[in-house]
Amino acid sequence: MMRLVDRFTAEERKQLVLHSYQGLSHRWGLDRVHYPSSVRDEGLARWGQNYTHLSTSTHNWAEFNALDRGFQAAFISPVFSSISKTDYGQDAQLSCVDKRMNFSTTLIALGGICQENIHTLKSDFDDVGLCGAIWLAEDPFTAFEACYTLWYDHQ
Structure with a gap:
């Protein structure tokens, strides 16, 4: 994954969103992460919300409406x-x-x-x-x- 990320300039990395390896995001110069719904709670507990942009996946209105305010975006x-x-x-x-x-x-x-x-x-x-x-x-x-x-x- 690091070899792939290394191919992007620092400016381009500002637009990348990690869907895995979130724990390595800051080391790689990435501030955007996505937590799939299956690991959302674990991801927040483990890596927190210290990102420029935090997104997740949801599959119903109750799940979307209950999201922590730290999520800037969510797919439904x-x-x-x-x-x-x-x-x-x-x-x-x-x-x-x-x-x-x-x-x-x-x-x-x-x-x-x-x-x-x-x-x-x-x-x-x-x-x-x-x-x-x-x-x-x-x-x-x-x-x-x-x-x-x-x-x-x-x-």
Whole structure:
């Protein structure tokens, strides 16, 4: 992992987010970490919140609403049936954003988001995460560019 991180400049490292090896982040000059929901409590207890940007994954409104204020951002998924994980179906409850009570954490929609449905999320979510729509696209750059334009150019 260190050999990979070493390939980035100090300026580029400011944008990297570690999803593992969080305990080594400061030594590597990284201030952004992500705690998956499965290790969130352990991560906070072990490495704390001493980061510029701390994110996590959530899978229901109760979990999102109960997040510690130290989390700047949280993904909530799946909002649609996953494109890349065939067994990861839409959770209709996630579209009920009226259950959101935590407004100190940026809410990022994840799961099944593509250029055909991204517009339906704009009024209720702070941001979106794209995976399968990019990875599995015939032309990943064009797919990303289309989603980016639909999300950011029409806000």
